[in-house]
Amino acid sequence: MPPKNCAICNSARAILKRPKTGQLICKDCFFYVFETEVHNTILEAELFKPGDRVAIGASGGKDSTVLAHVMKTLNDRYNYGLELFLLSIDEGITGYRDDSLETVKRNQEQYDMPLKILSYDELYGWTMDAIVAQIGKKNNCTFCGVFRRQALDRGAAILDVDHIVTGHNADDIAETVLMNIMRGDIARLGRCTSICTQGEDTIKRSKPFKYAYEKEIVMYAYFKKLDYFSTECIYSPDAYRGHARAFLKDLEAARPSAIIDIIHSGEAFEIKEVVKATQKLQQTCKRCGYMSSNELCKACTLLEGLERGMANAGVTDRARKRMDAEGPAPENLRTIPFFQQPNGLRRTEIAIAYTPSS
Amino acid sequence: MSTITLSVQFSGGLETLFGNRTAHTVALPARVPVDAAHWAASPAQPGSEQAGTEAETKPVDMAYLLHHLRARALTARPELFLEHGTVRPGILVLLNDADWELEGEGAALLHDKDEVVFISTLHGG
Ligand SMILES: [Zn+2]
Ligand SMILES: [Zn+2]
Numbered sequence: 001m002p003p004k005n006c007a008i009c010n011s012a013r014a015i016l017k018r019p020k021t022g023q024l025i026c027k028d029c030f031f032y033v034f035e036t037e038v039h040n041t042i043l044e045a046e047l048f049k050p051g052d053r054v055a056i057g058a059s060g061g062k063d064s065t066v067l068a069h070v071m072k073t074l075n076d077r078y079n080y081g082l083e084l085f086l087l088s089i090d091e092g093i094t095g096y097r098d099d100s101l102e103t104v105k106r107n108q109e110q111y112d113m114p115l116k117i118l119s120y121d122e123l124y125g126w127t128m129d130a131i132v133a134q135i136g137k138k139n140n141c142t143f144c145g146v147f148r149r150q151a152l153d154r155g156a157a158i159l160d161v162d163h164i165v166t167g168h169n170a171d172d173i174a175e176t177v178l179m180n181i182m183r184g185d186i187a188r189l190g191r192c193t194s195i196c197t198q199g200e201d202t203i204k205r206s207k208p209f210k211y212a213y214e215k216e217i218v219m220y221a222y223f224k225k226l227d228y229f230s231t232e233c234i235y236s237p238d239a240y241r242g243h244a245r246a247f248l249k250d251l252e253a254a255r256p257s258a259i260i261d262i263i264h265s266g267e268a269f270e271i272k273e274v275v276k277a278t279q280k281l282q283q284t285c286k287r288c289g290y291m292s293s294n295e296l297c298k299a300c301t302l303l304e305g306l307e308r309g310m311a312n313a314g315v316t317d318r319a320r321k322r323m324d325a326e327g328p329a330p331e332n333l334r335t336i337p338f339f340q341q342p343n344g345l346r347r348t349e350i351a352i353a354y355t356p357s358s
Numbered sequence: 359m360s361t362i363t364l365s366v367q368f369s370g371g372l373e374t375l376f377g378n379r380t381a382h383t384v385a386l387p388a389r390v391p392v393d394a395a396h397w398a399a400s401p402a403q404p405g406s407e408q409a410g411t412e413a414e415t416k417p418v419d420m421a422y423l424l425h426h427l428r429a430r431a432l433t434a435r436p437e438l439f440l441e442h443g444t445v446r447p448g449i450l451v452l453l454n455d456a457d458w459e460l461e462g463e464g465a466a467l468l469h470d471k472d473e474v475v476f477i478s479t480l481h482g483g
Contacts, residue, residue, distance in 0.1 A: 003456075004460060013456070014456070014460055015455060015456040015457060015460070016456070016457045016460075017457055017459045017460055024460060062370070062479075214479050215450060215479060217479075218370065218450060218477055218479045219450065219457070222450075222452070222475070222477060223455075230369070230370045230371040230478070231371060231374075232371065245448075245480065246447075246448075249446075249447035249448040249480075250447055252447065253447040
């Protein structure tokens with residue numbers, strides 16, 4: 001086939017068919033429209049204000065590597081006035097995370113951003129390798145997910161940032177919408193499409209790539225020759241998500257707009273207040289100070305189970321009751337260091353507390 | 359019998375299906391039978407493929423390359439590479455640095471020294 005010209009500049013050779021629009025565009029126009037769309041997403045959602053300290057959750061994988069590059073580019077081009085940091089969590093998975101952290105370390109130099117690596121080992125006293133050695137490969141993703149979430153918040157507190165951005169892309173969000181529908185998880189369905197989440201006392205998290213297709217992220221990394229790590233977690237195969245992903249890719253092959261359409265469908269669901277009200281009130285964990293919907297946060301419960309050799313206690317209610325029946329946690333139980341709310345959040349809380357009620 | 363030589367690259371985790379090697383050099387016959395049934399049985403060394411057959415031929419294309427890679431280079435789990443006669447959804451293909459969707463996908467013709475890149479988007483974010 002003869003080369004086709006770019007639909008935007010009409011002069012250079014088109015190298016990409018945009019999945020969102022079907023447009024054929026050249027390399028330079030692709031970089032420009034990709035970056036500009038992320039910029040528009042950021043502006044429309046008013047994600048940042050000048051002076052914000054922002055941590056990029058960096059795994060060394062394609063999404064967060066491209067996110068770091070694009071955040072730096074946009075911060076420079078449009079003078080966002082952000083202070084950018086890289087925040088990585090080391091789960092302690094030999095042959096997986098240790099290699100991907102090397103990528104993050106290179107990103108630190110390439111983008112000249114300070115990097116903080118926080119490990120499960122230093123925070124919880126357990127690596128994922130050690131957890132899997134004790135509990136096997138079933139349920140280990142529960143531990144990893146809970147531990148990572150809290151580790152990111154704690155890493156953000158150490159860096160004293162206002163905000164964590166993550167590389168979740170349009171495909172990830174569409175996939176989560178599908179999974180929440182299939183599981184009937186209406187509360188999560190309502191939340192999973194929001195670009196920005198912020199509980200009363202949690203650090204703000206957002207997804208600047210909410211509308212960016214995975215295909216374009218990978219193409220961007222390829223044409224920019226960005227250095228990323230792409231190996232599957234050796235413990236993880238999340239079979240359910242894998243099926244949702246394969247299904248979504250089939251839909252995309254049949255109609256590329258399917259991904260954005262599913263996100264819009266997720267957004268269009270109106271979640272009744274009754275459903276929202278059943279979500280538990282937040283409090284702080286009496287053992288570690290992290291936000292929690294129970295007396296003990298999920299991570300403390302999981303950790304106690306691991307330490308007492310009853311790992312399922314944090315996974316099922318029945319196992320939890322069995323552990324409670326064995327008596328209270330021993331005095332010398334290993335615990336997570338007490339969580340200090342970052343300054344920015346304390347300021348906000350005080351401000352809210354003094355707002356006069358009208 | 360003339361052959362063409364291609365440089366083929368696998369990345370994004372796809373290399374794990376190809377002996378953990380990212381860069382491959384692949385030689386293909388310049389012309390191949392039109393009827394894919396003639397390729398299916400046993401992919402021969404370039405040059406011997408058409409020997410003694412009167413089958414109608416056409417210039418070699420991407421569809422033939424996929425068949426060749428599956429038969430000759432793939433070392434594990436073909437279902438993760440090909441599905442319904444083309445690459446599995448989620449695998450990007452670039453021919454001389456352009457999305458193969460612009461070049462006609464399987465029908466895109468191959469020439470000597472062409473560069474083909476396969477990238478999986480399905481691995482870790
Ligand atoms: Zn152009
Ligand atoms: Zn706790």
